[in-house]
Amino acid sequence: MTDETSGLEQVREALTDLAIEDNASIVKQKSRDFFWYSPVLKKQLDQVTGDLVVTPKSEAEVIQVLKACYAHDVPVTVRGAGTGNYGQAMPLAGGVVLNLAELNAIKEIGPGRVTCEAGALLSAIDEAAKPSGQELRLHPSTYRTATVGGFIAGGSGGIGSIRWGGLRDLGNVIRARVITMEAEPRVLDMTGADLAKVLHAYGTNGVITEVEMPLTASYDWVDVIVAFDAFMDAARFANALGVQDGILLKELGVISAPLPHDYFLRHRKYLRPDQSVCVLMVAPFAMPALAAFAGHWKADIVYRSDTADAEEKKGLPPVFELSWNHTTLRGLRVDPTITYLQILYPYPDQIEKVEKMANLFADELPGHLEFVRFDGNVTCFGLPVVRYTSEERLNEIIRLHEEAGCPVFNPHRYTLEEGGMKQTDEQQLAFKREADPKGLLNPGKMIAWDDPDFDFAADGPFLFHGLK
Amino acid sequence: MTDETSGLEQVREALTDLAIEDNASIVKQKSRDFFWYSPVLKKQLDQVTGDLVVTPKSEAEVIQVLKACYAHDVPVTVRGAGTGNYGQAMPLAGGVVLNLAELNAIKEIGPGRVTCEAGALLSAIDEAAKPSGQELRLHPSTYRTATVGGFIAGGSGGIGSIRWGGLRDLGNVIRARVITMEAEPRVLDMTGADLAKVLHAYGTNGVITEVEMPLTASYDWVDVIVAFDAFMDAARFANALGVQDGILLKELGVISAPLPHDYFLRHRKYLRPDQSVCVLMVAPFAMPALAAFAGHWKADIVYRSDTADAEEKKGLPPVFELSWNHTTLRGLRVDPTITYLQILYPYPDQIEKVEKMANLFADELPGHLEFVRFDGNVTCFGLPVVRYTSEERLNEIIRLHEEAGCPVFNPHRYTLEEGGMKQTDEQQLAFKREADPKGLLNPGKMIAWDDPDFDFAADGPFLFHGLK
Numbered sequence: 001m002t003d004e005t006s007g008l009e010q011v012r013e014a015l016t017d018l019a020i021e022d023n024a025s026i027v028k029q030k031s032r033d034f035f036w037y038s039p040v041l042k043k044q045l046d047q048v049t050g051d052l053v054v055t056p057k058s059e060a061e062v063i064q065v066l067k068a069c070y071a072h073d074v075p076v077t078v079r080g081a082g083t084g085n086y087g088q089a090m091p092l093a094g095g096v097v098l099n100l101a102e103l104n105a106i107k108e109i110g111p112g113r114v115t116c117e118a119g120a121l122l123s124a125i126d127e128a129a130k131p132s133g134q135e136l137r138l139h140p141s142t143y144r145t146a147t148v149g150g151f152i153a154g155g156s157g158g159i160g161s162i163r164w165g166g167l168r169d170l171g172n173v174i175r176a177r178v179i180t181m182e183a184e185p186r187v188l189d190m191t192g193a194d195l196a197k198v199l200h201a202y203g204t205n206g207v208i209t210e211v212e213m214p215l216t217a218s219y220d221w222v223d224v225i226v227a228f229d230a231f232m233d234a235a236r237f238a239n240a241l242g243v244q245d246g247i248l249l250k251e252l253g254v255i256s257a258p259l260p261h262d263y264f265l266r267h268r269k270y271l272r273p274d275q276s277v278c279v280l281m282v283a284p285f286a287m288p289a290l291a292a293f294a295g296h297w298k299a300d301i302v303y304r305s306d307t308a309d310a311e312e313k314k315g316l317p318p319v320f321e322l323s324w325n326h327t328t329l330r331g332l333r334v335d336p337t338i339t340y341l342q343i344l345y346p347y348p349d350q351i352e353k354v355e356k357m358a359n360l361f362a363d364e365l366p367g368h369l370e371f372v373r374f375d376g377n378v379t380c381f382g383l384p385v386v387r388y389t390s391e392e393r394l395n396e397i398i399r400l401h402e403e404a405g406c407p408v409f410n411p412h413r414y415t416l417e418e419g420g421m422k423q424t425d426e427q428q429l430a431f432k433r434e435a436d437p438k439g440l441l442n443p444g445k446m447i448a449w450d451d452p453d454f455d456f457a458a459d460g461p462f463l464f465h466g467l468k
Numbered sequence: 469m470t471d472e473t474s475g476l477e478q479v480r481e482a483l484t485d486l487a488i489e490d491n492a493s494i495v496k497q498k499s500r501d502f503f504w505y506s507p508v509l510k511k512q513l514d515q516v517t518g519d520l521v522v523t524p525k526s527e528a529e530v531i532q533v534l535k536a537c538y539a540h541d542v543p544v545t546v547r548g549a550g551t552g553n554y555g556q557a558m559p560l561a562g563g564v565v566l567n568l569a570e571l572n573a574i575k576e577i578g579p580g581r582v583t584c585e586a587g588a589l590l591s592a593i594d595e596a597a598k599p600s601g602q603e604l605r606l607h608p609s610t611y612r613t614a615t616v617g618g619f620i621a622g623g624s625g626g627i628g629s630i631r632w633g634g635l636r637d638l639g640n641v642i643r644a645r646v647i648t649m650e651a652e653p654r655v656l657d658m659t660g661a662d663l664a665k666v667l668h669a670y671g672t673n674g675v676i677t678e679v680e681m682p683l684t685a686s687y688d689w690v691d692v693i694v695a696f697d698a699f700m701d702a703a704r705f706a707n708a709l710g711v712q713d714g715i716l717l718k719e720l721g722v723i724s725a726p727l728p729h730d731y732f733l734r735h736r737k738y739l740r741p742d743q744s745v746c747v748l749m750v751a752p753f754a755m756p757a758l759a760a761f762a763g764h765w766k767a768d769i770v771y772r773s774d775t776a777d778a779e780e781k782k783g784l785p786p787v788f789e790l791s792w793n794h795t796t797l798r799g800l801r802v803d804p805t806i807t808y809l810q811i812l813y814p815y816p817d818q819i820e821k822v823e824k825m826a827n828l829f830a831d832e833l834p835g836h837l838e839f840v841r842f843d844g845n846v847t848c849f850g851l852p853v854v855r856y857t858s859e860e861r862l863n864e865i866i867r868l869h870e871e872a873g874c875p876v877f878n879p880h881r882y883t884l885e886e887g888g889m890k891q892t893d894e895q896q897l898a899f900k901r902e903a904d905p906k907g908l909l910n911p912g913k914m915i916a917w918d919d920p921d922f923d924f925a926a927d928g929p930f931l932f933h934g935l936k
Binding site for chain 2: 112132133169170171175191193219243246247248283285291
């Protein structure tokens with residue numbers, strides 16, 4: 001019996017009252033996310049699995065788990081719904097997968113805010129908030145399955161970012177309650193600037209058990225698809241629409257031909273193979289203004305849910321499930337050989353840069369843009385489909401973007417740094433030193449912890465020593 | 469008996485069932501607005517008065533007035549609450565003042581929208597919308613007294629523009645119902661791009677009787693005052709805060725020392741004479757984020773209404789009544805010799821331009837900035853106080869701003885063009901040809917109608933021939 005096994009056994013004994021799963025195939029399933037979007041991560045992480053899945057039903061049970069694992073040096077990787085695709089919640093060093101799906105109470109809804117446990121589904125929060133005329137500002141395209149804790153620990157923005165910016169922006173998370181990984185775990189309520197310590201930290205430096213999120217007015221958003229003969233026309237239309245301060249949008253994305261026709265099977269009847277589209281969520285009362293704007297651009301609205309009849313709408317997924325990483329997901333269902341990238345086209349040259357990259361890569365990288373507010377300006381991320389040939393070519397494509405001034409948030413890396421700003425987040429690292437002194441939380445995801453001298457300028461990816 | 473008198477008499481006879489006021493002093497009072505902010509307009513317009521004030525109680529009565537005045541060639545100048553300060557509602561050619569104050573029904577409130585008559589007070593609309601958790605996006609500082617019709621016919625934005633841009637932006641007005649000035653007045657419901665024909669047209673090309681406006685979520689906004697030792701520090705703070713997409717603000721203004729201490733008498737206890745301030749309206753749930761942001765700037769929050777006790781708050785005007793033209797109004801109460809200007813500091817050089825002008829004019833023009841979204845970017849208007857010496861110097865100050873790339877919306881002119889873009893609005897002119905063929909609506913306010921060859925580049929102001 002190895003030390004690790006012995007540690008696990010002792011943890012199991014300490015947690016007999018808790019819901020524990022040790023069936024290997026279930027544990028493996030609960031150790032995975034959408035990492036397989038990336039052929040690179042698929043190869044690296046396909047065998048990753050935890051040893052036990054523990055599903056606490058209260059904060060007290062979370063504390064019980066952390067105490068036991070701390071005492072016996074067992075790694076803990078927190079998991080929401082596993083809808084990430086950077087391997088955020090995958091337990092590279094095995095140990096306990098801390099599944100927060102049942103810590104999902106929605107505790108309080110007030111004007112402009114909701115308090116809920118981390119495992120609450122984003123869609124469940126909105127359902128609970130709807131009677132007060134409210135909903136969350138931001139959600140990923142995995143709205144129906146993702147948890148709020150997973151979103152703020154592993155995500156950055158998505159639907160709603162055209163209005164509200166990203167999760168990193170002050171005010172888009174009000175409070176996070178964080179449990180530390182110590183002999184006596186502390187319970188910390190973090191607000192304001194402190195939140196940066198734990199947002200988008202993949203649960204490497206604390207376990208988020210409860211959050212307070214801002215709410216905004218909810219509407220019966222109108223799904224709209226506008227079709228264009230040229231990708232760049234769609235991009236320019238979206239770029240101009242995004243700065244219309246009076247037209248309330250929740251989503252503003254652009255997808256290049258031939259993807260809409262090839263991938264959006266249930267919307268295919270609205271589209272020709274050579275059409276690029278702009279997909280929108282529009283407040284109902286903004287539709288006359290949107291129609292006026294589209295008219296000015298001579299743009300062709302091929303679908304709008306507010307005038308579609310019930311029969312027509314039946315079976316059509318909502319527009320947000322054509323956007324962000326759902327575009328990629330629909331692509332993978334049709335053609336499993338593709339992958340994708342995530343790129344920032346910085347303001348104010350976003351359109352020039354989009355056009356330059358579109359010309360450079362043509363159908364090797366069919367364009368997909370998501371417009372957002374970023375530091376107060378409207379610009380766009382790119383989530384292009386990549387017609388994947390090799391890891392070498394993929395890395396070259398990344399290099400060509402970065403050389404052109406378009407930072408890549410590389411979804412073919414499982415570390416915080418490589419998937420983010422390519423540098424140590426000193427604040428997150430310092431907090432990890434305090435909150436996880438043994439380095440047991442989600443090991444292998446924060447390079448700064450494992451290998452402070454890692455050279456981001458060098459060619460290769462970080463390889464976590466503990467990765468089995 | 470002149471023709472005009474005869475026309476008036478015939479109008480009066482045709483309207484015996486309507487509320488008509490002909491007491492000269494009351495008519496004169498109802499013919500005025502806040503034009504006296506400007507020493508130039510005060511001189512030009514002080515004697516302006518209509519001949520009759522007619523106060524219709526229904527759209528049918530409005531039509532009755534317009535028919536009668538059209539038949540007898542009597543000018544009609546529409547009036548809301550007379551809170552403009554460009555002489556918008558002043559009847560330069562006499563005739564009928566059409567007072568819409570009693571056309572004030574709030575007809576319908578739904579998710580994201582309100583339908584009401586033009587004379588409804590902005591504050592009354594918000595009061596009616598409040599039970600649904602909603603309020604108007606935008607209002608002027610004259611919120612408690614101004615009408616919605618007057619706001620969209622004579623205003624451009626104000627409180628809320630930091631989030632929503634201006635009234636001219638598509639989507640910030642949903643629909644306007646407009647009555648034409650013809651033998652048989654037409655009733656037109658204008659939406660989308662058509663709205664530009666009548667918004668900010670001073671009622672020169674139709675009478676707005678009903679509007680549909682977007683609503684947004686209402687909150688118990690927190691009034692905040694942040695004090696700085698230097699005006700430019702306050703300006704830079706506000707400029708950085710304005711692009712915080714996640715911190716929900718409704719107002720973001722900056723007022724230079726010594727104005728806050730000198731003019732904000734009831735807030736004086738919070739301020740030193742040498743302090744400049746940033747005045748804010750902040751969503752309650754955004755206060756932790758705001759505090760974090762202010763902390764990062766080492767900025768001193770000297771007042772926040774959410775922690776002030778009831779006794780302390782008693783007698784303090786709301787922050788929005790320290791902002792926009794209420795800053796000027798408070799100044800005029802203390803020092804009637806001042807006046808002001810309205811300037812746009814265009815993005816992205818707004819801070820450099822603000823600093824350049826602040827250095828150039830020093831205490832001759834104590835700074836007052838109002839941050840707004842403008843074509844999707846956060847920038848600021850200037851509404852500096854002007855320590856007025858002469859009209860020549862005022863014109864020189866204007867010229868120096870325009871030469872520095874800062875367009876002036878000159879509040880010392882009573883015409884649409886001179887107070888606006890210094891050019892003909894072809895769309896508004898074309899609509900006036902259709903909707904007011906005799907040119908009876910608010911005569912003298914649209915230069916393009918009266919003098920198509922007027923030279924905006926020449927020195928002098930437009931002088932309306934009919935001005936008595």
